[in-house]
Amino acid sequence: MNEQFDGVVLFKRPYKEKDLLVKIFTQSYGTKMFYIRRGQSANHSLAPQLMPMTYNQYIGTINEEGLSFIKEATTLSFYPAIQGDPLIYAYGTYLLQLVDASLPDETPSKEVYQMLLQVLQRMNVKEPVEILINFVELHLLKEFGVNFDWRGCAICHRQEGPFDFSVRKNGLLCQEHWIEDPVRLHIDPKAVGIARVLALVQLTQIDGIKVSPYIKEELRRLIDEIYEEYVGIRLRAKSYLDKLNQPDEFFKKQQALLKKRNHSSD
Numbered sequence: 548m549n550e551q552f553d554g555v556v557l558f559k560r561p562y563k564e565k566d567l568l569v570k571i572f573t574q575s576y577g578t579k580m581f582y583i584r585r586g587q588s589a590n591h592s593l594a595p596q597l598m599p600m601t602y603n604q605y606i607g608t609i610n611e612e613g614l615s616f617i618k619e620a621t622t623l624s625f626y627p628a629i630q631g632d633p634l635i636y637a638y639g640t641y642l643l644q645l646v647d648a649s650l651p652d653e654t655p656s657k658e659v660y661q662m663l664l665q666v667l668q669r670m671n672v673k674e675p676v677e678i679l680i681n682f683v684e685l686h687l688l689k690e691f692g693v694n695f696d697w698r699g700c701a702i703c704h705r706q707e708g709p710f711d712f713s714v715r716k717n718g719l720l721c722q723e724h725w726i727e728d729p730v731r732l733h734i735d736p737k738a739v740g741i742a743r744v745l746a747l748v749q750l751t752q753i754d755g756i757k758v759s760p761y762i763k764e765e766l767r768r769l770i771d772e773i774y775e776e777y778v779g780i781r782l783r784a785k786s787y788l789d790k791l792n793q794p795d796e797f798f799k800k801q802q803a804l805l806k807k808r809n810h811s812s813d
Contacts (some may be wrong), residue, residue, distance in 0.1 A: 549618055552576065553604045555663060557643045559597055561587055568614070569597050570647070571605075572663065577654040579645060581607070582614040596620035600629060601637050602664065611653075628673040637791055638676045642666065642683060643782035648780055649690035661688065665750050677763055678745070678756055684770050685746040693777045697746040700724055709736030710743070712769060714776050719743075732772055738765035 554573035562568045567586025572578050586597060596603040596617075602624040607617035629639050646663055650656055666679050688694070699706035701718030710719040713728040719739065720731060741758060758766065774780065 548608070549606050551604065551606050552609070553602065553623060553642070554579075555602050555660075555667070556597060556599050557647050558599050559583075559586070567597065569617075572643075572646065572660065573655075574653060574657060574660045576609055577650060577656065578652050579609065579615050580652075581617050587665065593617060593620050593694070595622055595625070596626075598630075600636070600643060600667070601625055603668070610733070616724055620764055623669075624668070626667055628671045629667065629675055632673075633671060634791060635673070635676055637784065638680055639667065639670060639789050641782060641788050642680060643669075644784045645683065646781045648782065649687045655707060656690070659687070659690065662750060675756070675758070675765070678753065678758065679765055681742070681770060682745045682750060682753060685742065688773070691778045693773075695719070695746075697743045702727060705775075708740055710739045711736065712739060712742075712773070714772070732769060733761060734769045735765040738762050738769055742769055 552573050552575055554571040555576065557570040557572055557592040558569050562582070565585045565587050567583040569581045569583055569586070570578055571581060583591070583593065583597060585591060586593070588594075591597070595601070596605070597620075601622060604621045604623055605617050606619040607615060609615050626639075629635050642663070646659060650659060662683065666683055669679055670676055695706075695718045697719065699705075699719065700710070700721035700723075701713065701716045702724045703721060705721045705723075707721070709722050711722075711725055711731045712718070712734055713720045713731045715728045717731065720728060725731060741756070743761065744756070745753065
């Protein structure tokens, strides 16, 4: 029986000679894999709604086991600013991979679904993308089974900073207890303070956060350390992002080529 549902396309990949497998994150059914017959054809009627990082409404068959199928589709949001900027698109790809990794297949999560839609919408109006991604990374930790008390010190529970982060103590350390862990991360307290804000507030509450390049780097280092120690995943899109963000001429040239390729396809 055909059902109507909406979802964000996470990725697509070739299947057999001419077909496609498309993974879509839906609100009602979680992540589902769809079989698209002759989906590799450039003039396929569903091609616009099979593009990664697009939000669409679908009519199709949802199977509890195995592959599902799509009959009709309508674009709800194409996110043109994301699709047209190679760097923002790279961040978006990492966002999709991270969401996909954080949830078991076919496990609905209204909270994560709505967060993804809101972040994509804000990325599309070119809000500071790094802060949006940091917000998602911190809020997805619980989906990986990682929970910290970001309100205060792991030892005395003091809620006034400055703070650092301790893997050994599994959380924040106030300045009086830095001595408890000589190998604490030594993150700039301003970056830890921003991480606390991002972890404790809703997405609508992070408007207007301005961060210097150095604090961005420290915030990135903090979150990378947490994911390495507690989550243990290394996504391909994250490795690519790290390379893009290196001040290396090779990657500057690569970004220029990506932009040129994107403009030539318009």
